[in-house]
Amino acid sequence: MAILSKIRDRSMFLILIVGLALFAFVLDPSSIQNFFSASKVNSIGEVNGHEIDREEFARQVESYRAQSGGRATQIQAVNAVWDTFVGEKIFETQLNEAGIVVGEKDIWDAMVALPEIQSSPLFKNQANLFDEEKLKEYIANLKDEADSGNTEAWYNWLNTEKSIKQNLERQAYTSLVVAGLGTSVEEGKEDYLFKNSSITGQFVYVPYSSVVDSIAEVSTSDIRNYVVSNTKKYKPEATRSLEYVKFDIVPSLADDQATKAEVESFINDREEYSNAAKATVKIAGLKNATDYAEFLSDNRSDLSLDTGYKYRSQVARTIAEQVFNAEVGDVIGAYKENGYYKISKLVEVLQLPDSVKSSHIIIPYAGSTRSTSLKSKEDAKASADSIFKLVRNNKTKFTEVANEINTDGTKGKGGDIGWIRKDQAFSAGFDKDFADFIYKNKTGSIKVVETAFGFHIIKIEEQTASKKAVKLATFARLIEASEETENNIFEQAETLAATIAEGNTIEEVAAEKGFNLKSALNLKALDEEVPGLTNQRQIVTWAFNSERNVGDSKRFDIDVNGQRGYAIVYLTEKTSKDEVALSPEIIAEVRPLLMNEKKAEMISDKLSGDTLEEIAASGSTNVRNASSINLASPIITGVGNEPAVVGAMSTITLNEVSEMIPGVKGVFFVKVTKRDPPIDIENYESFRKAIATGLKSRTYQLYQVLEETADINDNRASFF
Numbered sequence: 001m002a003i004l005s006k007i008r009d010r011s012m013f014l015i016l017i018v019g020l021a022l023f024a025f026v027l028d029p030s031s032i033q034n035f036f037s038a039s040k041v042n043s044i045g046e047v048n049g050h051e052i053d054r055e056e057f058a059r060q061v062e063s064y065r066a067q068s069g070g071r072a073t074q075i076q077a078v079n080a081v082w083d084t085f086v087g088e089k090i091f092e093t094q095l096n097e098a099g100i101v102v103g104e105k106d107i108w109d110a111m112v113a114l115p116e117i118q119s120s121p122l123f124k125n126q127a128n129l130f131d132e133e134k135l136k137e138y139i140a141n142l143k144d145e146a147d148s149g150n151t152e153a154w155y156n157w158l159n160t161e162k163s164i165k166q167n168l169e170r171q172a173y174t175s176l177v178v179a180g181l182g183t184s185v186e187e188g189k190e191d192y193l194f195k196n197s198s199i200t201g202q203f204v205y206v207p208y209s210s211v212v213d214s215i216a217e218v219s220t221s222d223i224r225n226y227v228v229s230n231t232k233k234y235k236p237e238a239t240r241s242l243e244y245v246k247f248d249i250v251p252s253l254a255d256d257q258a259t260k261a262e263v264e265s266f267i268n269d270r271e272e273y274s275n276a277a278k279a280t281v282k283i284a285g286l287k288n289a290t291d292y293a294e295f296l297s298d299n300r301s302d303l304s305l306d307t308g309y310k311y312r313s314q315v316a317r318t319i320a321e322q323v324f325n326a327e328v329g330d331v332i333g334a335y336k337e338n339g340y341y342k343i344s345k346l347v348e349v350l351q352l353p354d355s356v357k358s359s360h361i362i363i364p365y366a367g368s369t370r371s372t373s374l375k376s377k378e379d380a381k382a383s384a385d386s387i388f389k390l391v392r393n394n395k396t397k398f399t400e401v402a403n404e405i406n407t408d409g410t411k412g413k414g415g416d417i418g419w420i421r422k423d424q425a426f427s428a429g430f431d432k433d434f435a436d437f438i439y440k441n442k443t444g445s446i447k448v449v450e451t452a453f454g455f456h457i458i459k460i461e462e463q464t465a466s467k468k469a470v471k472l473a474t475f476a477r478l479i480e481a482s483e484e485t486e487n488n489i490f491e492q493a494e495t496l497a498a499t500i501a502e503g504n505t506i507e508e509v510a511a512e513k514g515f516n517l518k519s520a521l522n523l524k525a526l527d528e529e530v531p532g533l534t535n536q537r538q539i540v541t542w543a544f545n546s547e548r549n550v551g552d553s554k555r556f557d558i559d560v561n562g563q564r565g566y567a568i569v570y571l572t573e574k575t576s577k578d579e580v581a582l583s584p585e586i587i588a589e590v591r592p593l594l595m596n597e598k599k600a601e602m603i604s605d606k607l608s609g610d611t612l613e614e615i616a617a618s619g620s621t622n623v624r625n626a627s628s629i630n631l632a633s634p635i636i637t638g639v640g641n642e643p644a645v646v647g648a649m650s651t652i653t654l655n656e657v658s659e660m661i662p663g664v665k666g667v668f669f670v671k672v673t674k675r676d677p678p679i680d681i682e683n684y685e686s687f688r689k690a691i692a693t694g695l696k697s698r699t700y701q702l703y704q705v706l707e708e709t710a711d712i713n714d715n716r717a718s719f720f
Helices: 002-009 011-026 029-034 038-042 054-067 074-098 104-112 132-147 152-179 185-196 220-228 253-264 292-298 317-324 377-391 395-405 432-439 483-501 506-513 537-543 584-606 612-618 643-649 685-709
Strands: 043-047 050-053 198-207 239-248 270-274 279-283 331-337 340-353 355-363 416-421 446-451 454-463 466-478 517-524 553-560 563-575 623-629 666-676 712-714
Touching (some): 043 074, 050 054, 050 074, 054 074, 074 685, 104 132, 132 152, 152 685, 185 685, 198 643, 239 506, 239 537, 253 340, 253 466, 317 331, 317 340, 355 377, 483 506, 483 563, 506 517, 537 553, 584 666, 612 623, 612 666, 623 643, 643 666
Antiparallel strands (some): 043 712, 198 623, 198 666, 270 279, 331 340, 355 416, 446 454, 553 563
């Protein structure tokens, strides 16, 4: 009793502990360690010392997903909202330093100038003119609703105001920067002369291809060293690499055959004991069934009744010939199609056109679909019969009456419905009685037909050529893995997981068991996609857990595009946020650069001499002539685009042999004999403007620079 008393005394403490445990289980076991850290709980990150509030961030993420209509995944929303917050905080620092202040009046003026505000009926007066007081009243009402608990609309409005303020601040800041990017006419003249001076000279060219790739081998350490020395371009970021074996829960051969046998059992009548009748009763099979919708429902078919008509090309190839040679009432199958076993009964055979053009006059009545008419059904039928007599042989009259009394989209078109395709006509969304008339009668037929919409005088205007079509009643059962099969697959996955846990590597076990081992390289902390497994955020979160070590493994329940299964995941590599992971893309980019550097060194070691002729002779090549070369179009005849080489030729001393110049396609030694300036022109204003425009067009790089130099602490991966 004393123990029970103590438990009661500490009940709130126990509830707290259980709650924390559940919280840790739902998120991640390691999150409990950070629970009491106020900075981590309340902040999603920092930018230049400015915290990003976690609750506000989460609210914005949910708002973003709602605005996307659910199309954005959580991480996509997180990334988009993060970029917005980072931009806001980065500019906040710059605005404070620049002393830029955007006041409430500035925001209000920008807001009321918005076209969507000016044109909204909500904010117009009786003269249909924009009224600021209407806008103020609208905002006040939103605030009142927020005070009553309906906060969503108010938060959306605050976000709108915030967005307007940020745009004004950025425009002001950018304008200040742009103002300092001017240039003079003299600079325009210098640029014109420099780029358009015609260069004449000679060069020796030895292509990189003269050295075979195998000699200029580039190691992984070479690539890593290059990447480490270029961290501005290849930004360091923590990564994880995985290997995994996927086990799909798929039906076995026994499951396949069992499903086929089950479907075949529904062909003929069968006897079953009925608890209700306390006796054995006969249940009709598909062969003797007459109400096919009821048959499929009673026997729990995995596909509903298809009421359409099919041409031969629309029937499964495996049974098409059998179906089109069968008699009405014959049952075909069981056959396999699209993951189902099916049996199909031939219900109807007829000749049908592919498309029909028709027109109608409609007389709805009270109670018919989409009708506002007060006319009784009897009166509507009498009107339809009367109109039918008037228009059946008079096309002009038909058009006049249709334009006068039709209430649907055919009014003003003489009742013309246009062309209706067979598959559209016999779909669930089209009226069956209308479809039956226009498809089962000849061109020129006209008749009063009752549908769910009222009475129609329908006229068949045109039809395409008819072809043989069939209607099938099809019972289907999805081929699924049985419980026994699922258990066997689960056992395989668990056995692999247990074997790895005993100290074996996944490569060893996969090779021994013949499993297909796959890799997922250089995953980042906020990735959702695991190559080969699609969206598996749970696996990425597990891999980035602070307690995770290389060699750890785990079984995950997965669903890849509707295919359930398991993945045994093994952590093979982890890099810190200060390292750059060598992704295949980086390796493919860097390797050719380093290979050309090595080839350039080899070529340089082989070449010697003080003159171009001596250098050419040592490299078994020739001295070439170059003329009419300029920086505006840095093309060297016979070689191609070589901007670095032409750039060097525009500045080196005349009549001196240059040092070796590594180019795009090979190495060069050059000697410039003459530089002819271009024709002098009267006005260089256009060239000044070109430079100024070029500078201003690069203001998009302003944010990139500010972001690179900002002190950013990103905790997103800890929460999402």
